[in-house]
Amino acid sequence: MSGAIEIDWTRCDGHGLCAQLLPERITLDEHGFPVVHDRTVGDALVPHARRAVAVCPRLALRLE
Amino acid sequence: MTTTPTASPASAPPALAWGSARLLAGTSEGRADLAAHRAAHGPTHPYDVHRLTMALEAVRLLGHGGAAFPVAAKLRATPAGRRTQVVVNGSEGEPASHKDRTLMRSAPHLILDGAIAVARAVDTRHVSVVVADPAAHASLTAAVRERDDARTVRIVRHAHGYVGGEIRAVTRALSGEPAVPPGRRVLPTVHGVGGHPTFASNVETFAQIGLLLSLGVDQFASVGAADEPGTTLLTVLGDLPHPALAAGAVLEIPTGLPLALLVGSAPGPVLIGGYHGTWLDGPGSLVLSRPSLRAAGAPLNAAVVARLPETTCPLGEVTAVAGWLAEQSTGQCGPCYFGLPAVARTLHQLLRGAAVEDQALARAGLLRGRGACAHPDGASTFVGSALAVLDEEIRVHRTHGHCGRPWQGVLPTDQEGGAR
Numbered sequence: 001m002s003g004a005i006e007i008d009w010t011r012c013d014g015h016g017l018c019a020q021l022l023p024e025r026i027t028l029d030e031h032g033f034p035v036v037h038d039r040t041v042g043d044a045l046v047p048h049a050r051r052a053v054a055v056c057p058r059l060a061l062r063l064e
Numbered sequence: 065m066t067t068t069p070t071a072s073p074a075s076a077p078p079a080l081a082w083g084s085a086r087l088l089a090g091t092s093e094g095r096a097d098l099a100a101h102r103a104a105h106g107p108t109h110p111y112d113v114h115r116l117t118m119a120l121e122a123v124r125l126l127g128h129g130g131a132a133f134p135v136a137a138k139l140r141a142t143p144a145g146r147r148t149q150v151v152v153n154g155s156e157g158e159p160a161s162h163k164d165r166t167l168m169r170s171a172p173h174l175i176l177d178g179a180i181a182v183a184r185a186v187d188t189r190h191v192s193v194v195v196a197d198p199a200a201h202a203s204l205t206a207a208v209r210e211r212d213d214a215r216t217v218r219i220v221r222h223a224h225g226y227v228g229g230e231i232r233a234v235t236r237a238l239s240g241e242p243a244v245p246p247g248r249r250v251l252p253t254v255h256g257v258g259g260h261p262t263f264a265s266n267v268e269t270f271a272q273i274g275l276l277l278s279l280g281v282d283q284f285a286s287v288g289a290a291d292e293p294g295t296t297l298l299t300v301l302g303d304l305p306h307p308a309l310a311a312g313a314v315l316e317i318p319t320g321l322p323l324a325l326l327v328g329s330a331p332g333p334v335l336i337g338g339y340h341g342t343w344l345d346g347p348g349s350l351v352l353s354r355p356s357l358r359a360a361g362a363p364l365n366a367a368v369v370a371r372l373p374e375t376t377c378p379l380g381e382v383t384a385v386a387g388w389l390a391e392q393s394t395g396q397c398g399p400c401y402f403g404l405p406a407v408a409r410t411l412h413q414l415l416r417g418a419a420v421e422d423q424a425l426a427r428a429g430l431l432r433g434r435g436a437c438a439h440p441d442g443a444s445t446f447v448g449s450a451l452a453v454l455d456e457e458i459r460v461h462r463t464h465g466h467c468g469r470p471w472q473g474v475l476p477t478d479q480e481g482g483a484r
Contacts (some may be wrong), residue, residue: 007353007434008436009247009396009397009398009399009400009435009436010244010245010246010247010396010397010436011247012397012398013398014398019238029399029403029430030406031398031399031402031403031406032398033398033402033403033434035430046104049140062322
C-alpha cells in the first residue's frame with residue numbers, strides 16, 4: 001500500500017506535527033509551513049504518514 | 065452628458081491590428097454596436113455541439129486566458145443540460161493587461177456571439193459575464209439590450225482582484241461563496257457555478273469562438289501559425305521599436321509572428337506573459353504562439369509582452385511587481401501569505417546591494433506548488449526568471465548599492481494601468 005501526500009493549503013495553519021511524524025518526507029519552511037520533498041510514500045512509510053494525517057489539527061493533510 | 069463607451073477611453077492604450085483586424089474588425093471608430101458588428105462579421109451560423117467541437121478542434125483553439133487549455137476538450141468535458149452554466153471571465157486583474165477590457169469595450173457582440181453559441185450547444189440559457197472594468201461593464205450591458213437573443217445573459221460586476229479572478233474563484237463568487245480559489249482540486253466542468261457543470265473561459269476565447277462561427281474553419285485558419293491558427297490579442301508595453309506602440313498598445317497579430325519583430329532583436333530584459341510570466345534575455349528565435357512559447361518555457365499566459373527601456377532600473381521594476389504580487393495574496397494559504405512578502409523583502413535587500421541572491425532564489429523556489437491556486441507558482445516563475453536574466457544588473461547593485469537608474473514604474477502596479 002503506497003500513497004501520495006496531499007495538503008489542503010487553505011486549511012494548513014503550520015502546526016508542524018506532520019514534519020515531526022514524517023521527517024522523511026516533510027520539513028518546515030522558515031514560517032513553519034510544511035515543505036513536501038517527495039509526495040510519494042512507500043509501504044514502509046505508510047503507517048507514519050497515516051499517523052501524521054490523523055494528528056493534523058486542521059485536517060489539512062491527506063494520503064491519497 | 066451621456067457617455068458611450070468607446071474603444072479607447074483616456075486611460076486605455078490604443079488598439080491596433082498588424083495584418084488583418086479580425087477580433088478588432090469594425091472597431092476602428094470605437095465600440096461596434098450590433099449594426100456595426102453585423103456589418104463587419106455577418107451573421108453567425110448555428111453549430112450543434114458536435115459541429116462546434118469539431119470546428120474548435122480543427123482550428124486548435126486554446127483558451128486565451130492564461131492556462132491555454134484546448135477549448136474543444138473543455139467543451140467535450142461539459143455535460144449538456146438546462147442547469148449547465150457558461151461563464152465568461154472578463155475580470156482581467158493583471159494590471160499590465162488591457163486586451164480583455166479593450167475587447168469588451170469595443171467588440172462586445174463578438175464575445176456574446178461566442179458565449180450564446182456555446183450555451184446553445186450545451187442546451188442551456190445560463191450565461192454569466194464577469195467584468196471588473198466599468199466601461200467594459202457598460203459596453204456589455206448595452207450590448208445585451210441591443211440584441212434579442214441575450215435575455216438570459218447576466219453581466220456581473222467583479223470586484224475581487226487578481227487572485228479572485230482565477231476561474232474557480234469566479235465560479236465560487238457566482239455561487240455566492242467567498243471569491244477565493246477552493247482548497248481542493250475541482251474542475252468547473254464538473255462542479256462549477258451552484259455546483260452545476262460549467263463551461264468557463266476568458267472573454268477573448270469566446271470572441272474567438274464568435275469569429276470562428278462567422279468565418280468558418282478554413283477562413284479562420286487561413287492566417288497564423290500551424291500549431292495555433294488565427295490571430296491573438298496581446299498587450300504590449302515598454303521599449304518597442306515601433307512608434308505606434310511607444311505608449312503601449314493592445315495589438316492583434318497573426319500567431320506565429322517572430323517575437324523579435326515585436327520587441328526588437330537586441331538582448332535585454334523581455335517579459336512574456338505578465339506578472340505570472342517569464343523573463344528572457346532578448347527574444348532569441350521565439351515565435352508568438354501559445355504552443356511554441358510553452359514548449360520554450362515562456363508561456364504566453366495573460367498575453368502581456370514587455371521590454372524594459374534602458375532608462376529604468378530593471379531590478380526596481382521586478383521588486384515593485386513582487387511587492388504587488390505579495391499584496392494580492394488572499395491570505396488563505398500560509399506559504400503564499402508569508403512567503404511572497406519574504407521574497408519581496410529579499411528583493412528590496414538585493415536592490416540595496418546586499419548579497420542575498422541565493423536567498424532570493426531559494427525563497428522564490430519554495431513557493432512552487434504550495435497553494436490552492438497558481439498564484440505562488442506564477443510569482444515564483446516571475447521572480448526566479450528575473451533573477452536569472454538580471455545577473456549582471458544584480459552585480460552592479462552589489463558593487464554600488466544601486467544601478468544609477470531610477471525606478472520608472474514601466475510595469476504598472478495599479479489597476480489603472482499607469483505608474484504608481
